[in-house]
Amino acid sequence: MEKNAAHITIEAFEALCRREANFVEQYGFVTEHIGYGTARARLPFDDAHIRPGGTVSGPAMMALADFAMYALVLGMIGPVPLAVTTSLNVNFLRKPGRADVLAEARILKLGKRLAVGEVNLSSVGSDEPVAHVTATYSIPPPDRRE
Amino acid sequence: MEKNAAHITIEAFEALCRREANFVEQYGFVTEHIGYGTARARLPFDDAHIRPGGTVSGPAMMALADFAMYALVLGMIGPVPLAVTTSLNVNFLRKPGRADVLAEARILKLGKRLAVGEVNLSSVGSDEPVAHVTATYSIPPPDRRE
Amino acid sequence: MEKNAAHITIEAFEALCRREANFVEQYGFVTEHIGYGTARARLPFDDAHIRPGGTVSGPAMMALADFAMYALVLGMIGPVPLAVTTSLNVNFLRKPGRADVLAEARILKLGKRLAVGEVNLSSVGSDEPVAHVTATYSIPPPDRRE
Amino acid sequence: MEKNAAHITIEAFEALCRREANFVEQYGFVTEHIGYGTARARLPFDDAHIRPGGTVSGPAMMALADFAMYALVLGMIGPVPLAVTTSLNVNFLRKPGRADVLAEARILKLGKRLAVGEVNLSSVGSDEPVAHVTATYSIPPPDRRE
Numbered sequence: 001m002e003k004n005a006a007h008i009t010i011e012a013f014e015a016l017c018r019r020e021a022n023f024v025e026q027y028g029f030v031t032e033h034i035g036y037g038t039a040r041a042r043l044p045f046d047d048a049h050i051r052p053g054g055t056v057s058g059p060a061m062m063a064l065a066d067f068a069m070y071a072l073v074l075g076m077i078g079p080v081p082l083a084v085t086t087s088l089n090v091n092f093l094r095k096p097g098r099a100d101v102l103a104e105a106r107i108l109k110l111g112k113r114l115a116v117g118e119v120n121l122s123s124v125g126s127d128e129p130v131a132h133v134t135a136t137y138s139i140p141p142p143d144r145r146e
Numbered sequence: 147m148e149k150n151a152a153h154i155t156i157e158a159f160e161a162l163c164r165r166e167a168n169f170v171e172q173y174g175f176v177t178e179h180i181g182y183g184t185a186r187a188r189l190p191f192d193d194a195h196i197r198p199g200g201t202v203s204g205p206a207m208m209a210l211a212d213f214a215m216y217a218l219v220l221g222m223i224g225p226v227p228l229a230v231t232t233s234l235n236v237n238f239l240r241k242p243g244r245a246d247v248l249a250e251a252r253i254l255k256l257g258k259r260l261a262v263g264e265v266n267l268s269s270v271g272s273d274e275p276v277a278h279v280t281a282t283y284s285i286p287p288p289d290r291r292e
Numbered sequence: 293m294e295k296n297a298a299h300i301t302i303e304a305f306e307a308l309c310r311r312e313a314n315f316v317e318q319y320g321f322v323t324e325h326i327g328y329g330t331a332r333a334r335l336p337f338d339d340a341h342i343r344p345g346g347t348v349s350g351p352a353m354m355a356l357a358d359f360a361m362y363a364l365v366l367g368m369i370g371p372v373p374l375a376v377t378t379s380l381n382v383n384f385l386r387k388p389g390r391a392d393v394l395a396e397a398r399i400l401k402l403g404k405r406l407a408v409g410e411v412n413l414s415s416v417g418s419d420e421p422v423a424h425v426t427a428t429y430s431i432p433p434p435d436r437r438e
Numbered sequence: 439m440e441k442n443a444a445h446i447t448i449e450a451f452e453a454l455c456r457r458e459a460n461f462v463e464q465y466g467f468v469t470e471h472i473g474y475g476t477a478r479a480r481l482p483f484d485d486a487h488i489r490p491g492g493t494v495s496g497p498a499m500m501a502l503a504d505f506a507m508y509a510l511v512l513g514m515i516g517p518v519p520l521a522v523t524t525s526l527n528v529n530f531l532r533k534p535g536r537a538d539v540l541a542e543a544r545i546l547k548l549g550k551r552l553a554v555g556e557v558n559l560s561s562v563g564s565d566e567p568v569a570h571v572t573a574t575y576s577i578p579p580p581d582r583r584e
Contacts, residue, residue, distance in 0.1 A: 020198035023205055026172065052166035052227035059169055059209035062234070066205050081198035086406065087379055087428060088208070089235045089527040091554050091572055093547040108570050109531040113405055114378065114430070116529050118556075118570065132546050132556065132572060134529055136379060136428075138406070232552065233525055233574060235381040237408050237426055239401040254424050255385040259551055260524065260576070262383050264410075264424065278400050278410065280383055280424060282525060282574075284552070312490035315497055318464065344458035344519035351461055351504050354526070355497035373490035380500070381527045 004036045007078035013071055020081055027060060029067050032102075037110075039071035042124075043101040056096040056123075056130075065090065065119040065133040068103035073115045073137045076107065080140065086114070088135040096123040096130040103133075113139055150182045153224035159217055166227050173206060175213050178248075183256075185217035188270075189247040202242045202269075211236065211265040211279040214249035219261045219283045222253065226286065232260070234281040242269040242276040249279075259285055296328045299370035305363055312373050319352060321359050324394075329402075331363035334416075335393040348388045348415075348422075357382065357411040357425040360395035365407045365429045368399065372432065378406070380427040388415040388422040395425075405431055442474045445516035451509055458519050465498060467505050470540075475548075477509035480562075481539040494534045494561075494568075503528065503557040503571040506541035511553045511575045514545065518578065524552070526573040534561040534568040541571075551577055 008016075010031045017024045027049070033040040043049070043056070043064045051057035066085055073083050105119045114136055121131040154162075156177045163170040173195070179186040189195070189202070189210045197203035212231055219229050251265040260282055267277040300308075302323045309316045319341070325332040335341070335348070335356045343349035358377055365375050397411045411425040446454075448469045455462040465487070471478040481487070481494070481502045489495035504523055511521050543557040552574055559569040 016198070020196075021203065022194050022196050023203040026194060048168050048172060050166075050168050051230075052162075053230075057167065057169040058231045058234070059205065059212050062208045062212075063205035066208075084197075084199075085204045085238055087235070087237045088204070089233070089381060089572065091233045091546065091574065092231055093554060108529065108567060116531060116570070129546060132554070134527065134570060134572060136529065235426065235527060237400065237428065239408060254383065254421060262385060262424070275400060278408070278426060280381065280426060282383065308490075312488075313495065314486050314488050315495040318486060340460050340464060342458075342460050343522075344454075345522075349459065349461040350523045350526070351497065351501035354500045354504075358497050358500075376489075376491075377496045377530055379527070379529045380496070381525070383525045384523055 006034045006036050006075040008034060008074045010034055012079060013074055016079055016081060024067060027063055029064060031071055034071050034075040036076060037107040039068050039075055039105045041068040041071060041103045045098060045100050053095065054098065056101055058092060061101060061121055061131050062090055064101060064103045065121060066135065068105040068119050069117050069135045069137060072105040072107060072117050076110050076115065077139060082140045083137050086136045086138045088133060090131055090133045092131050094128055094130050097126060100124040101130065115139060152180045152182050152221040154180060154220045156180055158225060159220055162225055162227060170213065173209055175210060177217055180217050180221040182222060183253045185214050185221055185251045187214040187217060187249045191244060191246050199241065200244065202247055204238060207247060207267055207277050208236055210247060210249045211267060212281065214251040214265050215263050215281045215283060218251040218253060218263050222256050222261065223285060228286045229283050232282045232284045234279060236277055236279045238277050240274055240276050243272060246270040247276065261285060298326045298328050298367040300326060300366045302326055304371060305366055308371055308373060316359060319355055321356060323363055326363050326367040328368060329399045331360050331367055331397045333360040333363060333395045337390060337392050345387065346390065348393055350384060353393060353413055353423050354382055356393060356395045357413060358427065360397040360411050361409050361427045361429060364397040364399060364409050368402050368407065369431060374432045375429050378428045378430045380425060382423055382425045384423050386420055386422050389418060392416040393422065407431060444472045444474050444513040446472060446512045448472055450517060451512055454517055454519060462505060465501055467502060469509055472509050472513040474514055475545040477506050477513055477543045479506040479509060479541045483536060483538050491533065492536065494539055496530060499539060499559055499569050500528055502539055502541045503559060504573065506543040506557050507555050507573045507575060510543040510545060510555050514548050514553065515577060520578045521575050524574045524576045526571060528569055528571045530569050532566055532568050535564060538562040539568065553577060
């Protein structure tokens with residue numbers, strides 16, 4: 001396998017999520033891209049996720065960012081379901097429109113035990129970011145990955 | 147009204163959420179307490195919110211913490227639906243059990259424009275915290291609250 | 293050694309810092325207490341640390357919080373100089389007075405690889421917190437602690 | 439004045455810091471660039487800032503990031519000394535070398551009351567980032583800027 005190829009396909013990633021992570025269905029996340037060090041996911045607009053003011057809720061955006069990070073990390077270490085978020089920081093920047101939200105994740109540091117990434121969220125049809133996230137995942141040791 | 151009484155009742159808060167924040171229903175959050183400077187909310191355990199490993203997902207816990215912060219802030223400033231989260235930081239500490247999750251929020255600083263609070267999340271039936279959150283809400287000026 | 297006794301004394305901690313961490317001297321930090329799961333440090337007021345407005349600078353408060361976390365972590369794991377901060381989040385709450393700043397740190401979670409704590413900062417002579425910090429330290433594996 | 443020109447010069451910014459922010463001198467920060475929406479600052483390597491392990495301390499890097507954010511914000515709003523950090527989040531990614539540290543700040547959102555930016559820190563002579571920071575500044579209303 002090339003160094004820079006993703007270590008999981010979109011199909012395998014989505015199958016893993018369907019099997020083990022019920023919360024993904026609830027939001028209808030779409031995995032658009034998984035590379036080695038980058039990933040992109042989409043939250044389809046749905047009235048179920050609005051907050052006061054008629055816009056996409058903060059929790060839906062945090063869930064999307066966390067999901068994109070999961071795709072990012074598994075794209076680098078392969079199918080390790082027990083990789084878990086240890087911390088996440090979000091800054092909400094602008095009201096998202098009544099439109100799908102895109103999350104572009106990229107790796108800042110892949111270590112043996114921790115992976116740190118950042119995620120830029122934007123509203124489809126706009127150039128301005130709606131939120132910015134940094135998050136850290138803990139990677140289980142090789143003997144505790146199942 | 148006493149200085150230290152909550153500025154919104156649980157009933158009024160839940161009605162506001164039902165009317166304007168569809169995402170609350172999706173999680174089935176229960177508002178247990180709103181005081182002046184404190185609030186407590188509960189996420190009933192539900193297989194819909196699990197993540198790989200069989201535990202409550204990070205996004206469900208972040209949503210609960212954000213919801214408890216919203217109750218906290220409206221308990222201090224009254225029914226201002228357009229108060230919005232500007233930033234949130236979460237540290238995940240332990241795997242929650244297969245049990246309800248409780249969020250205890252308390253105010254750190256209520257200013258004219260920003261409110262900062264912290265939220266301790268715990269699994270019902272355990273003494274150890276499962277996550278710790280700090281969050282900042284932006285309070286709209288008096289003429290832009292509807 | 294009792295389970296709940298600190299694993300380092302104030303004297304040993306300060307000697308370690310003098311030997312290896314020059315930046316501590318620059319601020320004149322005083323270690324007031326190290327327990328098992330709690331620590332307290334003090335930044336003496338000094339005109340060298342002021343920012344516009346005449347108050348203690350944000351960087352001085354962040355440095356103090358990080359120092360208190362270091363005392364907290366070494367109080368639990370003993371003299372492991374290579375324990376390092378992996379992330380830190382601070383909310384500044386109020387202008388500190390022209391007075392010493394106290395940092396009270398307490399542990400949220402001590403794991404094998406990560407320690408998470410929170411630090412409350414206050415101005416001596418006032419009841420209100422001036423800043424709130426959460427931070428994560430990475431603990432090196434036993435064979436890489438020197 | 440052009441929309442995209444910086445609203446403060448490096449000379450005016452450094453004079454303001456010398457006059458009002460003693461802590462800047464302590465680190466010897468150099469302001470390398472201020473644009474409208476970008477800024478770059480440098481921490482000269484100095485044995486006074488090392489931590490155990492012989493590398494630049496976390497507090498010195500946080501101070502540098504906060505300083506670069508201050509230059510960024512004043513580059514967009516002009517000489518408003520009372521702009522203050524309300525929150526800062528840092529992820530430490532790699533051990534910096536024994537070399538100067540560079541901080542590249544860019545704006546994520548400039549609002550009327552808050553400015554959010556991110557700062558990438560790198561060690562001179564290396565391509566890999568050593569730390570990543572997001573921070574929020576509060577902008578005082580026009581009648582309270584002195």
